[in-house]
Amino acid sequence: xxxxxxxxxxxxxxxxxxxxxxxxxxxxxxxxxxxxxxxxxxxxxxxxxxxxxxxxxxxxxxxxxxxxxxxxxxxxxxxxxxxxxxxxxxxxxxxxxxxxxxxxxxxxxxxxxxxxxxxxxxxxxxxxxxxxxxxxxxxxxxxxxxxxxxxxxxxxxxxxxxxxxxxxxxxxxxxxxxxxxxxxxxxxxxxxxxxxxxxxxxxxxxxxxxxxxxxxxxxxxxxxxxxxxxxxxxxxxxxxxxxxxxxxx
Amino acid sequence: xxxxxxxxxxxxxxxxxxxxxxxxxxxxxxxxxxxxxxxxxxxxxxxxxxxxxxxxxxxxxxxxxxxxxxxxxxxxxxxxxxxxxxxxxxxxxxxxxxxxxxxxxxxxxxxxxxxxxxxxxxxxxxxxxxxxxxxxxxxxxxxxxxxxxxxxxxxxxxxxxxxxxxxxxxxxxxxxxxxxxxxxxxxxxxxxxxxxxxxxxxxxxxxxxxxxxxxxxxxxxxxxxxxxxxxxxxxxxxxxxxxxxxxxxxxxxxxxxxxxxxxxxxxxxxxxxxxxxxxxxxxxxxxxxxxxxxxxxxxxxx
Amino acid sequence: xxxxxxxxxxxxxxxxxxxxxxxxxxxxxxxxxxxxxxxxxxxxxxxxxxxxxxxxxxxxxxxxxxxxxxxxxxxxxxxxxxxxxxxxxxxxxxxxxxxxxxxxxxxxxxxxxxxxxxxxxxxxxxxxxxxxxxxxxxxxxxxxxxxxxxxxxxxxxxxxxxxxxxxxxxxxxxxxxxxxxxxxxxxxxxxxxxxxxxxxxxxxxxxxxxxxxxxxxxxxxxxxxxxxxxxxxxxxxxxxxxxxxxxxxxxxxxxxxxxxxxxxxxxxxxxxxxxxxxxxxxxxxxxxxxxxxxxxxxxxxxxxxxxxxxxxxxxxxxxxxxxxxxxxx
Numbered sequence: 001x002x003x004x005x006x007x008x009x010x011x012x013x014x015x016x017x018x019x020x021x022x023x024x025x026x027x028x029x030x031x032x033x034x035x036x037x038x039x040x041x042x043x044x045x046x047x048x049x050x051x052x053x054x055x056x057x058x059x060x061x062x063x064x065x066x067x068x069x070x071x072x073x074x075x076x077x078x079x080x081x082x083x084x085x086x087x088x089x090x091x092x093x094x095x096x097x098x099x100x101x102x103x104x105x106x107x108x109x110x111x112x113x114x115x116x117x118x119x120x121x122x123x124x125x126x127x128x129x130x131x132x133x134x135x136x137x138x139x140x141x142x143x144x145x146x147x148x149x150x151x152x153x154x155x156x157x158x159x160x161x162x163x164x165x166x167x168x169x170x171x172x173x174x175x176x177x178x179x180x181x182x183x184x185x186x187x188x189x190x191x192x193x194x195x196x197x198x199x200x201x202x203x204x205x206x207x208x209x210x211x212x213x214x215x216x217x218x219x220x221x222x223x224x225x226x227x228x229x230x231x232x233x234x235x236x237x238x239x240x241x242x243x244x245x246x247x248x249x
Numbered sequence: 250x251x252x253x254x255x256x257x258x259x260x261x262x263x264x265x266x267x268x269x270x271x272x273x274x275x276x277x278x279x280x281x282x283x284x285x286x287x288x289x290x291x292x293x294x295x296x297x298x299x300x301x302x303x304x305x306x307x308x309x310x311x312x313x314x315x316x317x318x319x320x321x322x323x324x325x326x327x328x329x330x331x332x333x334x335x336x337x338x339x340x341x342x343x344x345x346x347x348x349x350x351x352x353x354x355x356x357x358x359x360x361x362x363x364x365x366x367x368x369x370x371x372x373x374x375x376x377x378x379x380x381x382x383x384x385x386x387x388x389x390x391x392x393x394x395x396x397x398x399x400x401x402x403x404x405x406x407x408x409x410x411x412x413x414x415x416x417x418x419x420x421x422x423x424x425x426x427x428x429x430x431x432x433x434x435x436x437x438x439x440x441x442x443x444x445x446x447x448x449x450x451x452x453x454x455x456x457x458x459x460x461x462x463x464x465x466x467x468x469x470x471x472x473x474x475x476x477x478x479x480x481x482x483x484x485x486x487x488x489x490x491x492x493x494x495x496x497x498x499x500x501x502x503x504x505x506x507x508x509x510x511x512x513x514x515x516x517x518x519x520x521x522x523x524x525x526x527x528x529x530x531x532x533x534x535x536x537x538x539x540x541x542x543x544x545x546x547x548x549x550x551x
Numbered sequence: 552x553x554x555x556x557x558x559x560x561x562x563x564x565x566x567x568x569x570x571x572x573x574x575x576x577x578x579x580x581x582x583x584x585x586x587x588x589x590x591x592x593x594x595x596x597x598x599x600x601x602x603x604x605x606x607x608x609x610x611x612x613x614x615x616x617x618x619x620x621x622x623x624x625x626x627x628x629x630x631x632x633x634x635x636x637x638x639x640x641x642x643x644x645x646x647x648x649x650x651x652x653x654x655x656x657x658x659x660x661x662x663x664x665x666x667x668x669x670x671x672x673x674x675x676x677x678x679x680x681x682x683x684x685x686x687x688x689x690x691x692x693x694x695x696x697x698x699x700x701x702x703x704x705x706x707x708x709x710x711x712x713x714x715x716x717x718x719x720x721x722x723x724x725x726x727x728x729x730x731x732x733x734x735x736x737x738x739x740x741x742x743x744x745x746x747x748x749x750x751x752x753x754x755x756x757x758x759x760x761x762x763x764x765x766x767x768x769x770x771x772x773x774x775x776x777x778x779x780x781x782x783x784x785x786x787x788x789x790x791x792x793x794x795x796x797x798x799x800x801x802x803x804x805x806x807x808x809x810x811x812x813x814x815x816x817x818x819x820x821x822x823x824x825x826x827x828x829x830x831x832x833x834x835x836x837x838x839x840x841x842x843x844x845x846x847x848x849x850x851x852x853x854x855x856x857x858x859x860x861x862x863x864x865x866x867x868x869x870x871x872x873x874x875x876x877x878x879x880x
Contacts, residue, residue, distance in 0.1 A: 052767055078769030090764045092757060103757055106750060107769035113778065114750040122750070165769065284680055286812075334863050340680050341611045342862050345819055348812045349858030356851040473691055473808065480684045527699030534692040538673050541685055545677045 093147030108165025264498025265398025273446025279485030289468025295454025320451020483547030600786025609759030614690030622791020708802025822868025
């Protein structure tokens with residue numbers, strides 16, 4: 001019996017009659033890096049937003065750690081261990097790198113109805129934020145404003161923030177978006193180091209990264225999953241080659 | 250029952266006047282994403298100019314034409330001198346700058362016309378009454394306002410849905426960069442839309458001049474109602490503005506007319522009157538809060 | 552000299568000027584200055600409370616005056632009943648009102664918190680322009696409510712029979728009252744600066760920059776924003792209590808959108824999101840008002856365009872400008 005961390009049952013979403021996702025059935029095994037690939041407009045980002053709770057699903061269920069979280073609020077899911085990154089970098093430009101990370105950690109560390117002591121002097125948050133920054137190659141950038149970072153570094157920070165508070169599931173929405181081959185190789189290494197410790201749903205267009213990282217791959221085309229399997233299985237799959245990979249490989 | 254129909258007509262009349270104001274405001278927001286607190290100033294300018302011209306010439310038609318022209322010209326000037334710089338700013342900046350405009354316009358009217366309110370006489374041909382409902386004479390002028398409101402609503406519908414200009418306005422509202430790419434001069438379009446909004450507000454001012462006292466600051470109390478209207482209707486939607494305006498006009502008028510009796514009947518205490526008065530003036534805000542609580546973006550979100 | 556030192560020196564100079572104002576104005580025989588500066592200090596408190604939600608929380612409230620009004624009316628009504636002898640309410644126990652400032656403050660803060668919680672719960676479901684409008688609408692609601700309260704003067708307002716009693720201080724003496732207000736203002740600044748630097752403050756700023764991201768990080772942003780909204784309302788109510796004490800008179804105009812607009816202007820003019828800016832903004836705005844009105848009764852015709860120029864050209868306000876000078880020096 002495989003250890004399933006998250007599964008969706010017939011999850012659907014349409015916008016104004018337009019079908020974005022139809023009967024999505026996805027199973028994420030604990031500890032795996034599961035890539036979700038598919039052509040543009042296939043519904044990958046919609047799927048991530050449904051899992052994180054930003055988009056309410058029209059029908060179907062999401063089971064996470066044995067609990068039905070289909071109607072759970074975004075912040076509650078995050079605290080339960082579902083953490084996501086954004087395709088469009090969503091770091092706090094006006095705050096320093098460490099403050100960004102400290103804020104992310106703060107979200108999982110008790111409540112923040114603390115009005116008096118300076119947050120910047122919180123030892124616990126600072127130590128954790130330092131560790132996280134160093135782990136993601138940002139050791140030179142601790143005190144820089146996030147807005148001043150190079151794009152690649154911003155992407156690293158974006159992913160680092162999702163790791164705050166030790167989530168059990170990472171939803172990474174195109175972490176390599178726009179960072180070029182060098183940056184993408186570095187981020188691939190950083191993500192590879194997470195293998196086994198986190199369950200990752202990786203939405204990515206960069207096929208080198210996908211093939212290097214993924215334990216399993218699901219292919220999403222027009223809102224429906226047409227195949228799920230190991231890298232080799234997917235490479236060999238006729239339907240996939242037709243619908244999607246044919247153009248790439 | 251007859252009284253009820255009369256108040257219903259009053260409510261409709263007030264609603265259509267609010268619509269004249271709301272249409273321009275919501276159009277400006279929809280197309281330029283601009284929140285203009287000074288919209289009520291054009292209403293005030295329209296009323297003042299109309300009252301003055303009427304007094305001097307005795308001609309209502311002339312008063313109307315001059316007032317519309319001046320209101321539109323004021324709108325154009327304000328757009329070119331001030332607001333043009335604020336389209337890309339956040340709403341806070343727009344609120345503040347147009348707040349400054351209000352101070353300016355209010356004080357300017359005080360300097361020109363003094364602190365005493367003006368009163369505008371209705372011309373003969375509008376001051377008669379008609380019996381829409383048998384045996385209840387109803388002022389013709391109020392019916393005229395309803396007619397004007399209907400005509401403007403229809404005109405705007407035709408303008409926006411069936412003309413080239415309307416197509417550009419719709420395109421501008423949905424995608425700014427696209428319309429620029431199409432080669433439409435967006436500056437000119439914005440100025441035009443703004444002037445149109447100011448003209449409609451001025452129109453409302455002319456219509457209001459014979460009914461209310463024409464005084465400095467008259468724009469604000471009605472402006473806040475106008476905001477309630479467009480927020481209820483969904484900011485940017487003309488259809489929403491029409492529905493919201495009628496809703497607010499009716500609720501406000503009927504509330505003021507019947508709440509005191511209703512409460513007296515319920516409580517039969519002396520305090521019923523004062524409670525009713527405050528409830529009546531609060532009713533539209535309660536309506537707005539209730540609608541926003543369930544539909545945070547209004548009835549017709551754009 | 553480091554820029555941090557310069558900042559503290561600047562603040563110290565400002566503080567000394569404020570402390571020295573009463574003796575100086577008395578020597579110059581211009582004691583009306585004390586009264587008008589007391590007003591400035593009180594408005595600075597209200598502006599600080601508004602800066603918390605506008606400058607740090609990104610919530611542009613156009614109805615903040617409502618809470619100033621609630622505070623002011625609380626003071627006036629409690630004092631009205633104690634002087635009048637009639638009970639304010641008889642159920643569940645009889646209460647005659649009070650004339651003690653600390654008690655008035657407690658009641659005012661409680662009332663403001665209650666009203667802010669109720670209105671905030673609805674307002675904060677909306678965003679951006681809708682939030683501006685709905686806060687305005689709630690303030691208007693209270694404005695009309697107090698106009699219709701004939702028992703408390705209705706449109707004409709309600710005079711207070713003398714100021715509330717403050718322990719150890721002769722509140723009737725304008726100079727003592729000025730120093731008391733200065734003390735409260737300093738307290739406001741300290742509390743507000745602590746708050747914005749705290750864990751809560753960091754969350755609040757996060758909500759301003761990117762609320763969606765904050766939710767995906769695991770923050771219940773609605774509750775944090777509501778808390779900030781309530782705190783700001785409580786601050787405004789304190790300012791309202793002091794304002795009523797200063798003028799010994801309240802009227803529904805305190806709830807007006809005009810006053811809400813002026814408070815926003817102070818925050819922006821001074822430079823939002825810095826707390827000190829709100830204080831500077833209140834000082835400069837009210838001084839401008841006085842200077843212009845000394846020249847002409849039509850001073851608003853000058854003030855209006857000045858506001859527009861400030862918005863168009865001085866986006867970070869006076870404090871932002873000072874900071875830039877400081878960094879470049």
